[in-house]
Amino acid sequence: MQRLGQIRWITSALWIAVFAGILLSWWMMYSMAVDMDLDLIGRPGPMGEAMRNMDPRMDMYMPMATFGPLFGMWAVMMAAMMLPTLVPTLRAYDDLIASANGTPMGWLGVLLGYAVMWVGFAALITAVQLVLLFSGIVDMLGIATSTLFAGALLIAVGLFQFTRIKDICHGVCHSPMSYFLGHWRTGFIGGLRMGLGLGAFCVGCCWGFMALGFVGGVMSLLWMGLATLFMVVEKLPDIGRYVTKPMGVLLIVGGVAVMVAPLILKG
Template identity: 75%
Template sequence: MSRAVLRTGMWLGFYAAILWAWWMMFSMSREMDLDWIGRPGPMGQAMAAMDPRMDMYMPMAEFGPLFWMWAIMMAAMMLPTLVPTLRSYDDLIHSANGTRAGWLGVLTGFGVVWVGFAALITGIQLVLLFGGVVDMLGIAKSGWVAGGLMIVVGAFQFSRVKEVCHGVCHAPMTYFLGHWKTGFTGGLRMGLGLGTFCVGCCWGFMVLGFVGGVMSLLWMGLATVFMVLEKLPQIGHRVTRPMGFLLIAGGVLLLAFPLSYGG
């Protein structure tokens, strides 16, 4: 198999994984009778109204099914943001001693970190669910909670942690040059590091799922587009703080009119 064919096949497989993850999220949304903003239709309203402590089988109140949902969601939302990073490594295959195995290692390491984050946020959602903070669909029950989350995530956009983590995500080539390791194992180690910085940069947009509903395809799409823009070298640094202002303003509005949130 020629190198060009191998490269093309790997990229096609990568994009196919993204399409599969989005299709799975769309299918789950339809099965749960949800609209594009994650609000329930007749069947979804019945599920959302159920008490999660009742003695019946409810997948969204169990760790396994909920973790599976979050893991697929991480793939749908975060794999597109990895394209600039994988392209940077692709360049090093030609100009340095990078390999296709190393490329797969970077992808694997990145995925491992985000799957770990999926497990963490699954636990958080279950705590919030059984604590009465969110409903069965992961939608905050109070405008105060939703507004507070938006303000916290918006303020984080101005923090030093955000600046450092975004700097790494925004310039993956610099990270590769400073942490270069060869082969699959080397790529895996670099992928784990890049994934950790990526979580540090983007965790807030995952938490915002509790504002719009974690099954909201609209929220997923908008968050994915913004996180991709943040990582583009031409405009990445220009969108971070404006988004912070928008989130804080939106949070203030929800705090000012809490009764209007969530219907």
């Protein structure tokens, strides 16, 4: 009984650390937005507008055109947006501490494995952003310079919502307990392995909403908040499966509207 009480104290401390990490990462994103002269929805002020129009091929040092600082921004963004979506998964493992042979170290392993996969994705999308930036497809703030590209990206992510890959990945994210029961490993290393697997499925499920930052602005707190809210709702056991395809329809319609609107205005 005393050992169980000690375990609960440890897991409670871990939960506090997770929620503190979420708050810290959102505060860091807000601070970065303020430093870049952006408002809460990502609109630049005078200094931000000047930064947005800079040429990344200039000789002067520009953090948003350099891998290290840009990767740091994406890594913090992954923590801010994806840690809240991990809460149901950690809660499922928490139940197995009481009912099976789960341990606090296994819980921590799940968290770290999940984080490793999303940090890896942060490195990948950083490289993608730099390619888009130096190709002139996005500006220095990571916002698409072409309505054609923005619309096509919205449509592509919308269509992905109807694919078999999305169904498989969402099924795992939607029911982490089933994943644990089918891939159960004990201890820290076991938790790490399960966390890596869960993180891989989560990246497969949610990558599109990260990529949509190039439409809404990668530093837009409004986009970050809406995307995080949807990904959390999508993983809720009772309603998650009912929102995936309707969101796909909305994204496709939005993509078509973004592409067609300039033609209508010109006409």
